[in-house]
Amino acid sequence: xxxxxxxxxxxxxxxxxxxxxxxxxxxxxxxxxxxxxxxxxxxxxxxxxxxxxxxxxxxxxxxxxxxxxxxxxxxxxxxxxxxxxxxxxxxxxxxxxxxxxxxxxxxxxxxxxxxxxxxxxxxxxxxxxxxxxxxxxxxxxxxxxxxxxxxxxxxxxxxxxxxxxxxxxxxxxxxxxxxxxxxxxxxxxxxxxxxxxxxxxxxxxxxx
Amino acid sequence: xxxxxxxxxxxxxxxxxxxxxxxxxxxxxxxxxxxxxxxxxxxxxxxxxxxxxxxxxxxxxxxxxxxxxxxxxxxxxxxxxxxxxxxxxxxxxxxxxxxxxxxxxxxxxxxxxxxxxxxxxxxxxxxxxxxxxxxxxxxxxxxxxxxxxxxxxxxxxxxxxxxxxxxxxxxxx
Numbered sequence: 001x002x003x004x005x006x007x008x009x010x011x012x013x014x015x016x017x018x019x020x021x022x023x024x025x026x027x028x029x030x031x032x033x034x035x036x037x038x039x040x041x042x043x044x045x046x047x048x049x050x051x052x053x054x055x056x057x058x059x060x061x062x063x064x065x066x067x068x069x070x071x072x073x074x075x076x077x078x079x080x081x082x083x084x085x086x087x088x089x090x091x092x093x094x095x096x097x098x099x100x101x102x103x104x105x106x107x108x109x110x111x112x113x114x115x116x117x118x119x120x121x122x123x124x125x126x127x128x129x130x131x132x133x134x135x136x137x138x139x140x141x142x143x144x145x146x147x148x149x150x151x152x153x154x155x156x157x158x159x160x161x162x163x164x165x166x167x168x169x170x171x172x173x174x175x176x177x178x179x180x181x182x183x184x185x186x187x188x189x190x191x192x193x194x195x196x197x198x199x200x201x202x203x204x205x206x207x208x
Numbered sequence: 209x210x211x212x213x214x215x216x217x218x219x220x221x222x223x224x225x226x227x228x229x230x231x232x233x234x235x236x237x238x239x240x241x242x243x244x245x246x247x248x249x250x251x252x253x254x255x256x257x258x259x260x261x262x263x264x265x266x267x268x269x270x271x272x273x274x275x276x277x278x279x280x281x282x283x284x285x286x287x288x289x290x291x292x293x294x295x296x297x298x299x300x301x302x303x304x305x306x307x308x309x310x311x312x313x314x315x316x317x318x319x320x321x322x323x324x325x326x327x328x329x330x331x332x333x334x335x336x337x338x339x340x341x342x343x344x345x346x347x348x349x350x351x352x353x354x355x356x357x358x359x360x361x362x363x364x365x366x367x368x369x370x371x372x373x374x375x376x377x378x379x380x381x
Contacts (some may be wrong), residue, residue: 018366018377021325024379025325025326029327
């Protein structure tokens with residue numbers, strides 16, 4: 001690392017994996033250049049073949065087209081190779097990301113451990129106990145202060161009764177009105193009534 | 209593309225091709241030369257100064273800048289940060305090195321390419337930089353700009369075996 005004032009280059013942030021990726025990408029660049037070369041070549045030969053056809057040299061044109069076909073297969077092969085390289089690069093990069101994830105988790109874990117050491121279970125238990133004591137103490141003080149002024153505490157029964165009254169009043173208010181209908185109700189039979197009356201009379205007579 | 213470039217009036221002005229003896233006039237003349245070189249190379253997307261090129265000789269008026277005068281002009285170009293010498297070769301910086309550096313760095317950051325290895329080739333010649341102002345940039349100049357980023361701690365160069373940086377890589381931060 002060197003001292004604060006040294007002009008030494010800082011520690012390289014290039015890893016071995018980076019070098020490997022660079023090698024792969026260099027190869028990719030070379031393949032791409034190779035493809036470009038072939039494509040330029042093909043274009044040239046195509047125009048040449050056309051010229052040959054115009055001049056009536058069918059043989060040569062055919063040969064040129066054959067060559068072009070062969071180069072097509074080369075292009076296809078290099079495409080596959082490019083895919084492979086690209087995949088490899090991505091695999092390496094993803095593995096590097098995974099390492100970072102694991103390192104991140106490790107750091108988090110260590111921090112959590114350190115925090116747990118600061119905050120042991122016994123300590124928490126003790127603190128909770130202390131807090132409970134303090135709350136109980138506070139309640140006692142509250143009670144003392146509340147009782148000290150001498151105001152009579154209302155009776156629970158009294159309160160409940162008042163609550164009942166209130167509720168009753170509310171229920172009454174909520175009851176629906178009795179419907180008043182103009183319908184002609186049939187006259188209630190009168191003899192039946194008399195009968196029951198007599199029965200009642202009989203009953204009273206029996207009772208006496 | 210070359211047709212797009214419109215030569216400044218000085219280019220048709222014979223005394224322009226002789227370094228002026230009066231300091232004040234010379235200063236003005238060099239400013240014009242610097243602007244001409246930057247504009248010409250920018251609109252033609254040429255990175256390297258061709259000392260035998262059309263810039264320094266106007267056949268129409270039969271004038272040309274002498275090799276010594278060219279050296280004076282290029283020296284002035286480099287002194288003002290509008291050019292940089294690589295041995296005998298002179299590269300034009302129509303954007304300053306710092307501007308190029310931030311352009312390239314922003315491009316890498318915008319694409320999430322920090323902490324990944326890129327080849328210099330894919331920056332100046334890859335399909336991904338098509339249309340970027342630094343596409344086709346001379347690879348030596350690109351290396352020069354990235355060295356600037358390296359000094360700022362925003363990149364690290366990975367040099368290969370070849371001297372022309374064609375196999376060099378870079379990691380942006």
